Amino acid sequence: MAKGYIAAIYGLVAAVYADYRYPRICAFAGEVLRALSGAMPVEIDAPPWVQLTVRDKPGQTLIHLVNTASPNPLSPVNPCVEDVPMVGPLVVRVHCDKRPASVTLEPDHTGLSWNWSHGVLTATIRALHIHNALVVTYRQRARASRTHKQASTERA
Numbered sequence: 001m002a003k004g005y006i007a008a009i010y011g012l013v014a015a016v017y018a019d020y021r022y023p024r025i026c027a028f029a030g031e032v033l034r035a036l037s038g039a040m041p042v043e044i045d046a047p048p049w050v051q052l053t054v055r056d057k058p059g060q061t062l063i064h065l066v067n068t069a070s071p072n073p074l075s076p077v078n079p080c081v082e083d084v085p086m087v088g089p090l091v092v093r094v095h096c097d098k099r100p101a102s103v104t105l106e107p108d109h110t111g112l113s114w115n116w117s118h119g120v121l122t123a124t125i126r127a128l129h130i131h132n133a134l135v136v137t138y139r140q141r142a143r144a145s146r147t148h149k150q151a152s153t154e155r156a
Helices: 013-020 023-037 148-155
Strands: 042-045 050-057 060-067 090-095 102-106 112-117 120-125 131-137
Touching: 013 023, 042 050, 042 060, 060 090, 102 112, 102 120, 120 131
Parallel strands: none
Antiparallel strands: 042 090, 050 060, 060 131, 090 120, 102 131, 112 120
């Protein structure tokens, strides 16, 4: 049997959040989850309407940032979004044992500054319009070079 923690929040918290998107409910849920799980591998300082998704690939971590802000986010009768206001600056922290080889912002390429210290990459993104991905690339171990005997065999 697995061991872990469970939190119970009694009441209609999820239903109220689904209907009204009250920001303090989202913040409260985040605090409960952090109390159960501790530090997350990726953390963000941003408004609650910025969504974060993390994807790991060999040698890379991709952190997708999506700005879901809208001038009329609570309108159930008009779901059309005609404008997405910029948001920023955002701060993303990635816990990584080794210093990244590179950190880029895709597709914008501008407005990013970063530093790595004591196992934490801190990236500051000046502004986010709709979507960007923070791409953290780590150094791959170099492949062993072919031996002289392997090279000779391949030529024969």
